[in-house]
Amino acid sequence: MSLLADAFTILAILAGIGFFAAGTAGLLRFPDTASRLHALTKADHLGLGLVVIGLLPQAGSLANTLRLLAVWALVLVASAAAGPMLATLTRRAEPET
Amino acid sequence: MSATLFGLLGAALVGIGLFGMLVGTQPLMRIVCFNLLGSGVFLVFGAVARRGGGAGFAADPVPQAVILTGLVVAFAATTLAVALVLRLAGNEDEDRH
Amino acid sequence: MATAAILRFTLLAALWIVLAGHGWTDLPVGLVAAAFATWASLSLLPPSQLRLRPHSCMVLLLRFPWAALRAGLQVARLALDPRVSPTPSEVIYVPRLPPGRARDAFLAYASLLPGTLPAGPDVSGGIVVHALNGTAGVLESLAEEEARFARAFRLDD
């Protein structure tokens, strides 16, 4: 049981790290600022989500489980606000480029 | 090991920050470098704190508390410096008008 | 007003218990903090007639991980596969929700969906949406998501 849980944790976290790496690759490769914001937010949400899901079997208590989920939710709220804000600012700064 | 490594990093930051402060031409840049210098000093002190651990503590709490105090005072100094820079720039505006 | 206050107070007190545990010595502090936070919440976000359709809400909530997965996979494919690269473009989307908090909430939600990132209002009154990979189907899927969003919170009648 615990072996299975550990294997799940390792797999989910590795997948999460993979998405973080993909997001970073996108940050370096994508042509414009707004696209880079896509890479930063979307791949990282999924990566963080997978890391959180992977850690759930290790949380040990309901409170820790909820804390982990709260971290993910707060990051989602923050970037759902910050992403459009940055996109708006860059569009004003570099119109039609 | 961590203590030595981050202590050396702190020493490097002191040099880098001081250099930036002395050769910089823009006031805001020099304020940023002043903060780099400060973080280097804190890190050296933190390394000393880590070395001084014992009696059940991983690190000596006295230097850590002093670093906390120092961070807040350094922030206060930074705000004052920034306010001075902004006031000087504002004065120059008034002179030109 | 009273219902909203009780609901928010309960949620914030629950947040305290999640953070601090339910120790009896801690709880009074947590309740005071939650009360103070509820006051802040009520003054920053005055309660409105928010009615949910539980079924549609569940659909929205359960679809979200799926949307996050598709969004992440799309970015990963575009970033890692050397044969494809993104074709960014901007479209003007005119939300059916009136300007205000409901529209803001939907646009925040839309920024988490695959391929779309709202980038501020357009002079025409619509919203500029940055599309990561071509414009095909973007407006249709946004309209679909907005309808789903409006249904869940009874904003459509």
Place this chain on the structure above:
Amino acid sequence: MIAGLAVDVLLAAGSLGLALGVIRARRVFTAIALFIAHGLLLALAWVRLDALDVALTEAAIGAGLSGVLLLAARHRLARGGSERTTEAPGRVATIFIGLGCACITVALGYAVLALPKPAPGLAAEVAANLAATELGNPVTGVLMVFRGLDTLLEAAVLVLAVIGVWSLAPDATWRGTPGAPWPAVTDGPRALLARLLPPIGIVVAVHILWVGADAPGGKFQAAAILAAMGLLVWFAGLVRVPPTASWPLRATIAAGPALFMAIGLAGLAVEGAFLAYPEGLVKPTILIVEFVLAASVAAALALLVMGAPSRDAPP
């Protein structure tokens, strides 16, 4: 062990690279962005140095509030377009400055390497006396009891800094509203965040303040979070920034240091020493001081970020 070392080396290398990036940056904006990233890496370095209290403060104040302050200042200077720059030193002078700084780094590095093992410290004394304070977090014990005078003076420094920043106001806006004119935006993502986040921030800040007695956390970290929440609603225009003439505002800033000093004087009268806490009531007294100080420090930090009054107070 190996994994820990790898993390340390990555953190140190990243932080060093970012610091070099700061001084090589041509644009101030780039330098500030790199500095914020550098601060976040340093916060992780503090975790590796077993200094969680410092890590929280570094992330909140060193990277967060300083970042907001510097970015806002750059924005105002770029709009005003008249920053006073000084002449760059010549090539020879630069080389000598570089050599001098390198010497300082080498000397400090030598000092770090030459530290005796185990280093002399006060950990044993703190451990021996912590029980008397009824606190579980040794750093809070040092801040509030063993070096309480330092903390009192620091709280006073923050008040002085606020007075200093306010005094830089031009005569016309003296007693006016701090900060640059800022259009109120009641719609859009910024307003949405400013409406949703502060209640959560308040609960988290009170939690950090409350556990500070026994676990990492305390008034500075809590105050930084509260200040950030205040700045968020001020920047979104949801709440008007109070003018510096406002008495409630001034009272909030001064309350913490004043209470701390009053308790210190009471200790002189009752227990015979400045800042001696009443026996049996040490922890409650400290907690009350912490709560009031947190409110004062939060107000001071937020106002320090806003800067000197530059607008007339609304009628």
